[in-house]
Amino acid sequence: MDMKIGVVGLGIMGKPIAANLIKADYAITVFNRTAVKAKAFVDEIGGVMASTPAEAAKASDVVITMVADSPDVEEVILGPAGVAASEKKGLTVIDMSTISPGVTKRISKRLQEAGMEMLDAPVSGGEKGAVEGTMTIFVGGREQVFKRCLPVFEAIGKTITYMGESGAGQLTKLCNQIICSHNLFSICEGLVFASKAGLDVQKLISALSGGSAQSWMLSTQAPKILDRDFRPGFFVKHEQKDLRLVLEAAREIGVSLPGTSLIHQLYNSLETEEGGATRAHISLVRAVEKLAGHEVGK
């Protein structure tokens, strides 16, 4: 592959994405705020280390950013040592973070004024999807730019959908988070009800999986809840960040989401507990358990 790629942000998601790009023979330059992580990556897996996002951009045709929230993306792209400071005409920035659709559009506009392109390409599928290269990717931005970058997406994801103009990828990801959080909440209320009523929860999960209650959440996450396996794949604090983005966007576009708002409030009860923010998002069940004074399976 002759396309050179920079990867900014080597966290839970960014690291396996960069590794899969190396596996697909792309020449990679990496930047991470905590430099020791970038050093470890280069030593163990490969690529070249950059000391700023701008430096990573100078060495690349495409820069992927995968950081936590809207301000982080603004900093690594528009900050003093950010990607835009490279002044590299023709550069394409692919932001795979989940951030505000409004902020995305603003950054994209700024980059276009500087002769650069931007795609918003948030993902679903968690760490497992990133490691296995099976992420679901929702892309917004100019379609022509999307087509040019498709081989990059195919090296790291499986279901890749072009959703429309700048911000459309982020909006789609927010819809994904609305539906996922509800589907998880459905299991939390269902399992706590079943368990306190004295039903065999294991049997219940399999009885329900064949019918209209079937979902990815039921088949993959309900067994984890039953096993009390709250090891983080996706943090409570990240779920909360996403739901905050959903509710902010809902306010902007004039939509009222009472269900999503309720789920966000219930997560507050967990996020403020000691160690709660970094438990898995499926620990939402603990909020329903608190209300019932009963733990599933007990």
Add this chain to the structure above:
Amino acid sequence: MDMKIGVVGLGIMGKPIAANLIKADYAITVFNRTAVKAKAFVDEIGGVMASTPAEAAKASDVVITMVADSPDVEEVILGPAGVAASEKKGLTVIDMSTISPGVTKRISKRLQEAGMEMLDAPVSGGEKGAVEGTMTIFVGGREQVFKRCLPVFEAIGKTITYMGESGAGQLTKLCNQIICSHNLFSICEGLVFASKAGLDVQKLISALSGGSAQSWMLSTQAPKILDRDFRPGFFVKHEQKDLRLVLEAAREIGVSLPGTSLIHQLYNSLETEEGGATRAHISLVRAVEKLAGHEVGK
């Protein structure tokens, strides 16, 4: 087959159930409150007509009841001309209606005292499942009685799970309704958000179906919402009855279900509209649409 079966209640669900039993060569006696429907069934499909549930019981080894709500089941089983009035020792009653687990246990006890058996066996899968004989069936009651009746269940359903003692079938069905109503609500909030944000909703549904938002509701009901296909398969008033049963049972067992309660409240807005009670349950989307002042796909 030498087991004779009575079917009490020839509504949307009872009629195809009786028809599938005839197809499986069972001798059938039918009763329906509106006698003309029973007459039409016997003329068109087969079986013998009874003028009371007691009469249907006298002619049968097993009586299936499929009526609307707890008081209806009490009437056709314990009422003056009900199944119990047949005084038929050894009779098994299979109640496939969705009713209160508490009422179920009380009726079951009364029948046992009269030398009869009862299974609670509510179903999931709607009219389509009943017609095609692919219903999901959740069974409570004595296991030995369940085993004896298994061939009957296999003639009308596909996924059949024995869940435990009397009432366990109803409790499982209520869990199913909790999860289904949330999963449907997730789609309502997701689609209204997406549509008002200007996304291509058709594309969105397919983009989300490959990932963690996947569910039976998303793949089968979201396209119907997009097509504004609110022809009843399952009425709003029946969904409301089921959610009322859920919330009553939750109160009895000491569980708090803020999400299910919210969904129940939103349905109030539809149930009280002219014609709203007999629209399809997926018209829940209209409640979210009212709040947003926007119709999906417009």
